[in-house]
Amino acid sequence: MEIRSYLKEGTTIFELDGKLDVNTSPMAQEQIMACIVPGCRVVIDMKNCDYVSSAGLRVLLVIAKQLAKVGGFGVLAHVLEEVKDVMQMTGFDNLFKCYDDIEQAVSAVQKGDRV
């Protein structure tokens, strides 16, 4: 998996490219968690993430909990349908709001969406 990040209007966008599983999730967790500070704004762009494993779901959960704990804001964007289904069926669907494009996602976190 590759993770790229960039800033857009004060929001950090993380693009996850590849599978988020037990091998890649520690790296994803490390990179994203480093940005989570009070008031932070984060969008995780998942358009190139075609698989999220159990371990991957747990990383997303940890990130969501950390955002809530420190008072940051984050949403997901471009979640593929099969990934969304897996999140829904395994009960990990209410962690983040999901948006279909980056503009909407950025505007949502700027308005203060957390979950």
Added chain:
Amino acid sequence: MIRVDTYPTHKYADFNLRTGKPIPFGATIVPGGINFSVYSRHAVSCELVLFNKHDREPFAVIPFPDEFRIGNVFTMIVFDLDYENIEYGFKMDGVFNFNDGHWFNREKILLDPYAKAIGGRDIWGEEPDWSNPYQYRGRIAFDDFDWGDDRPLELPMRDLIIYEMHVRGFTKHSSSGVKYPGTFAAIREKIPYIRDLGVNCVELMPIYEFDEFENSRISPVTKERLLNYWGYSTVGFFAPKAAYAATGTFGMQVDEFKALVKDLHKNGIEVILDVVFNHTAEGNENGPYISFRGIDNKTYYMLTPEGYYYNFSGCGNTLNCNNPVVRNMILDCLRCWAAEYHVDGFRFDLAAILGRNQDGSPMHNPPLLETLAFDPVLGKCKLIAEAWDAGGLYQVGAFPSWGRWAEWNGKYRDDLRKFLKGDEGFSGAVSQRLSGSPDIYNRHYRGTCASINFITCHDGFTLMDLVSYNGKHNEANGENNNDGGNDNHSWNCGFEGQTSDEGINFLRQKQIKNALSMLMLSQGVPMILSGDEFGNTQYGNNNAYCQDNEISWLDWNLLNRNYDMFNFFKKIIEFRKMHPCLKSSEENDYETHVDNGYPRISWHGTRAWDADFSGTSRLLAMLSCGNNTGSDGTTQYDFVYMAMNMHWEMHGFELPGLPEGYKWHVFANTDAPAPNDVWGAGKEVLLDNQSEFLVGARSVAVLVGKL
């Protein structure tokens, strides 16, 4: 703080190791690695076998060093494993001596009895590669889950309305309208329906990992492949069946099942698991090595003095439930489902076996049953026994209970069925069944809620088939119609099987409503078979254990066709909830009187206060009385009267008198065509004639007395 035991002490090939912790058994994620722990009293050595997911050949075989064995437990931490993508098993070495009961074979790769997730049958019905030496493959499961504030609901037993279902059959039919048919996720999609029906507890037929290909064969009649569809044959007690999860191919069945439980709880619905501890899928002497047989045959199975398997289960072997190690395994298992999965209760298949000693003799105070009754973690779980086994031990009413165990009341089913079809002389028996079977369940000791009342369950006819077939039609099972019970006490209402005869169909609908009225107005805990509410049929098959097809799957098209029936079910379930007098308990004993002088339950006939319990009677009326406190805090007397005429002619029933101001209102009359067959609870219609009610042939009327 970094713990010192997060560092390895040993090395084997490229693997870093450390002695593990013996408890808990199984494979547990620990900092830096996986703790493996497995019991065997009689093995002399053990190896851990590691595979990449789905691979036929292992990538490592790591012997447990001698110093890693503590007592009879082999335990080891292996560091730096890709625990999401591995599968593991054990090889055990020891004596092979049939007469002594030892079956060790160091070539066999064995499933961990404590495996929390199992691969190998990830997709239902996908033919396995039988040449693969390791068929059912232990996987590492994440045991964390974001439960929020969920916990088991702890609904009082007297309020429970159980709905029995098969996970796959509930939604597999193309008419179910769900995204992933036949899965845990699909049940979640149906929660609004279950809520609408009004039941508050789903009882799931076995969800422990089993092999649907066990004994699979081609039906000589239909040429279809027959599978072990029901799944009463456990491969792994701790693992939810992967193929029941839409996410099973990703190994996420644990999370998917937990998400289902959480969502059901959120909707006020409990979850009871049908658990099979009486035997395992390893069969008899000719069965395969899966796990227990190769790990410690003599511990896990009841053996004859010559070393053969006792067969009290009718399935080849009998789990040695009252061996202390096996007893602990069962306890660990149930605790896991209660604590990790938030399951609300258990129904134990062939539970009489759990009370047999290691030599097969029934025990007076079986330690396993006592342990479960008093276990702290299971303290609020429902424990329900199928109180018989295939070895002839029949304990309905006599199952050791310690005030905790309830039973499937087989006598209720049989007596109600005979009464329903018009057999004479059953009004006395039915009066016992309707009042919680005090003749069976010594009420001072066990209470009415010891009785799980049912007329149909997965085993036998559906309710529609009970009124459509005189005999079973199991030809598709490929055993010349010799399988399945013959004591169905069913009646086809005049024609064998489906018919377009309107009169017969009306009578069938009526019989179904009659049955449900009696069930819902009975003291005790009612259980409905899913699909009965819309007339689901198995085409006369009363033993559909091997039918993974339209015979078993619920046909949701029938919901539209039989919507009146569904409406009747829904209304009468709601009615039960609104009348506490139908749900007495030990504190609210049915045999006492209400302060207005009326008995809590009284029996009547065509003349009030004069029930005919004679050998020719087919009529009975029941009056239940209690207090009902309204939302405004005022208390009123609550009278529920049910007249049951199972005779083929109409009869007038004299109505019992009511206190001043109270009047009889009709709630249901199964003789009337819909929509006049049932009125909403609270919307009952005042009767013109307050002294007598004409009850049609083979009909039930339910009245309420209110101000």
